[in-house]
Amino acid sequence: MFVEPSHKRESQYPGTGWIEVICGSMFSGKTEELIRRLNRAKIARQKIQIFKPALDKRYHEENIVSHNDNSIRSVPVHSAFQIIDLAENCEVIGLDEVQFFDEGIVDACNKLADAGKRVIVAGLDMDFQGKPFGCMPQLMATAEYVTKVHAICMVCGEVASHSYRLSPSNERVLLGETDLYEARCRRCFNLGENAYNLIHSQP
Numbered sequence: 210m211f212v213e214p215s216h217k218r219e220s221q222y223p224g225t226g227w228i229e230v231i232c233g234s235m236f237s238g239k240t241e242e243l244i245r246r247l248n249r250a251k252i253a254r255q256k257i258q259i260f261k262p263a264l265d266k267r268y269h270e271e272n273i274v275s276h277n278d279n280s281i282r283s284v285p286v287h288s289a290f291q292i293i294d295l296a297e298n299c300e301v302i303g304l305d306e307v308q309f310f311d312e313g314i315v316d317a318c319n320k321l322a323d324a325g326k327r328v329i330v331a332g333l334d335m336d337f338q339g340k341p342f343g344c345m346p347q348l349m350a351t352a353e354y355v356t357k358v359h360a361i362c363m364v365c366g367e368v369a370s371h372s373y374r375l376s377p378s379n380e381r382v383l384l385g386e387t388d389l390y391e392a393r394c395r396r397c398f399n400l401g402e403n404a405y406n407l408i409h410s411q412p
């Protein structure tokens with residue numbers, strides 16, 4: 210479990226912030242982990258602000274909601290630039306679904322961290338094709354802390370790191386939940402649509 214860096218760090222190096230990345234497949238618990246960290250910052254009476262890309266309106270217009278129905282209030286934003294201004298007066302910034310932000314998000318997160326803020330981002334590390342998703346590689350490279358969380362493979366019950374798309378669409382962005390995606394391990398992801406037959410017919 211991730212434990213926040215000591216407050217001593219802040220007094221040793223005043224004005225130094227940092228970036229935390231929470232990544233993994235769909236259903237791996239990224240949003241739950243983001244909410245957990247932000248709630249702890251709230252308990253510590255830190256000023257927090259949470260953002261999500263405006264395009265993600267699956268569960269709620271404003272709230273960030275996990276597949277487990279945990280939720281926290283957030284501000285939908287259209288571009289990375291908006292975040293710098295909106296986050297000016299807070300100490301801790303949370304971003305969900307960060308893979309959907311434009312490429313300016315990497316600079317924005319680094320500027321905020323340089324300005325002494327704790328920046329916690331959660332996002333898909335891979336798309337439905339198993340390719341690195343948007344800004345995620347750059348964010349992971351420039352973050353101080355990277356946590357990869359895992360789901361359970363819906364086919365075989367192993368640890369899952371991939372998001373398997375159940376529809377034939379090839380668009381990179383296709384919002385959905387269990388209607389369109391399932392978590393899979395590498396083997397079942399590569400087996401594709403035959404995975405259930407192949408895995409469950411083995412002696």
Ligand SMILES: Nc1ncnc2c1ncn2[C@@H]1O[C@H](COP(=O)(O)OP(=O)(O)O)[C@@H](O)[C@H]1O
Pocket residue numbers: 233234235236237238239240241242274275276277359360361362363392
């Ligand atoms: N295949 C799965 N593996 C693990 N958890 C799953 C799976 N399918 C549904 N869940 C639920 O999803 C929750 C995690 O939701 P969430 O934090 O929103 O994940 P993420 O943001 O990574 O998509 C789990 O606590 C569990 O209740």
Ligand SMILES: Cc1cn([C@H]2C[C@H](O)[C@@H](COP(=O)(O)O)O2)c(=O)[nH]c1=O
Pocket residue numbers: 234235236239240267332333335336337338372381382383384385386390
């Ligand atoms: C793999 C993949 C996912 N998406 C969409 C599907 C969901 O709306 C979000 C991910 O949500 P979660 O909180 O991580 O479960 O992203 C997509 O548009 N393209 C993809 O390749």
Ligand SMILES: [Zn+2]
Pocket residue numbers: 362363364365366367393394395396397398
């Ligand atoms: Zn599997």
